[in-house]
Amino acid sequence: xxxxxxxxxQKRNRYMELNAQELLTExxxxxxxxxxxxxxxxxxxxxxxxxxxxxRSPEEYAKYSLPGAVNIPLDSLLTDNWLGYVxxxxxxxxxxxxxxxxxxxxxxxxxxxxxxHNYVLQGGLNAWFTTxxxxxxxxxxxxxxxxxxxxxxxxxxQFFTGKGAxxxxxNGAAPAPIPRRKKKSVAGGCS
Amino acid sequence: MNRSYLLGLGAxxxxxxxxxxxxxxxxxxxxxxxxxxxxxxxxxxxxxHLLTPATxxxxxxxGELQVVDLRDPKRFAGYHLEGAVNIPLDRILDADxxxxxxxxKPTLLVSADGQQALQAWVLLTQYGYENLFVLxxxxxxxxxxxxxGPMARKPDxxxxxxxxxxxxRLENGPDPGxxxxxxxxxxxxxxxxxxxxxxx
Numbered sequence: 001x002x003x004x005x006x007x008x009x010q011k012r013n014r015y016m017e018l019n020a021q022e023l024l025t026e027x028x029x030x031x032x033x034x035x036x037x038x039x040x041x042x043x044x045x046x047x048x049x050x051x052x053x054x055x056r057s058p059e060e061y062a063k064y065s066l067p068g069a070v071n072i073p074l075d076s077l078l079t080d081n082w083l084g085y086v087x088x089x090x091x092x093x094x095x096x097x098x099x100x101x102x103x104x105x106x107x108x109x110x111x112x113x114x115x116x117h118n119y120v121l122q123g124g125l126n127a128w129f130t131t132x133x134x135x136x137x138x139x140x141x142x143x144x145x146x147x148x149x150x151x152x153x154x155x156x157x158q159f160f161t162g163k164g165a166x167x168x169x170x171n172g173a174a175p176a177p178i179p180r181r182k183k184k185s186v187a188g189g190c191s
Numbered sequence: 192m193n194r195s196y197l198l199g200l201g202a203x204x205x206x207x208x209x210x211x212x213x214x215x216x217x218x219x220x221x222x223x224x225x226x227x228x229x230x231x232x233x234x235x236x237x238x239x240h241l242l243t244p245a246t247x248x249x250x251x252x253x254g255e256l257q258v259v260d261l262r263d264p265k266r267f268a269g270y271h272l273e274g275a276v277n278i279p280l281d282r283i284l285d286a287d288x289x290x291x292x293x294x295x296k297p298t299l300l301v302s303a304d305g306q307q308a309l310q311a312w313v314l315l316t317q318y319g320y321e322n323l324f325v326l327x328x329x330x331x332x333x334x335x336x337x338x339x340g341p342m343a344r345k346p347d348x349x350x351x352x353x354x355x356x357x358x359x360r361l362e363n364g365p366d367p368g369x370x371x372x373x374x375x376x377x378x379x380x381x382x383x384x385x386x387x388x389x390x391x
Contacts (some may be wrong), residue, residue: 019222020222020317024283027314064356064361074236078229078232098354105309108310108313109232110230122330134364
């Protein structure tokens, strides 16, 4: 039996690389989306496993980013020097950009290389500002659950805006690259 | 004597078949990506695949685009762009639809908010298809802001454009003197679709 097991195809890295069909299935499970409300909860609880990754350009990052976010533009993310950020099992990486487009593209490329624990902030910074920083009240006829959510958002808004006024986000220091632990060619990558 | 010989031969043939199956299984994965993930980075970043509603409107008027709608058939039946073909996202890799995606005509992928169309674009482009594009904002934006009269028009929508100066907004909040347009949330449109579907 073990002889047969040894003959089975070996994946080229310790993660399972996905083909098109597998990636499509994964996409439809929609487990990679994290809503602004979920992110607000995680940040308020100061969940230590959360790592925010801003995939936009350094210029946009310099203007504004989420507190504590590191800036890894998409074209850097997949290079050997930075892949250590996604080639890991400890942190939950949350990719974000202005909308959902850039972060979803980044997620798809990283996921098919086999890496897990990466998520996409749904709606990006635009949605973060319109739902958490400055939430809009629901219609007067909206069900109680929506009003409860609105109250939650107002609390979260206070948490993020109040704090932001006193201590500016520590975005000054440039993040250091984290090379992958083992030097090996990325499966499916340029060899 | 004869019987054990046959048994042995059978075993050898079986093993050979098994090995052959293993080799083919290993080498030919019909769904393997011909382009590695890293090869997609520049294509993703140049953004040439993302078309604004205005661009789409012009190209549709000129008859230059074929529209593939990735939403489920019920929603498609409720509302769709003129001339659109419905291929639900979960069936996008079916061989049946290859001729549609490979028709040689530029093909616009559309979904409810544009995100699934974007995902399909990455998937199919990396899988080898060319000449595919994505409608920014998707069908919902189109229905609300392109197809609902001149007052509602927002032809230049792009998902990745910052809605405002975040830093300024964080410090000063929304401008109280300026009324911001209240947008419908997606729920009303969905209900509309479902209502229409039930009516049939």
